Amino acid sequence: MPRYDQASRCSGAAEVVFRWYGNPQCESSADNVEAAVSALMGAISGNGRIWNPWNETMARREFRSRIVKASQGALVPVDHVKPVDIRNPPPMYEIRWQDVAVAELEPGGSQRFRQVLVRMYHSEPYEVPSHFIGHHAHEKDVTVVDINAQQNEEIATAVGWYEHGRASRWGIAGYPCSV
Incomplete structure (x- = not known):
């Protein structure tokens, strides 16, 4: 029986392979980190957000750097990676960015800069012990009335992607598909 009360593989000081799951096919992805970075950028774009080349480059670098550190097992528990539900299968974790700089266009045409x-969310299935699998990215909105309800919806989305990919082992090459 697998244990779901363990710390994240991303903070275990050992190399782990990152897989961004979003394509239900059982095939390898040429660049999983860049796919995740694109999903993360998509999560913080829109709603009047504007990007200049410097701002966008910095955000992408922050995302990329944290995912690479996760694959090296070098994240700091709680500050960078935190369990969101490890008692129930699948064990689900969140990689956290606390201060990503964004610029927003105000109604009068001025820009407002803030941190988001x-x-x-990622899983660390016991079926693929050498991997962690990214499932979903979102901006945590602390202005909503019920932050926990909003976050539970986002976690449910990640669990849905986990379940969707389970039969294909999330498209990880070298692990047999059951489809």
């Missing part, structure tokens, strides 16, 4: 919270 960003989360990427």
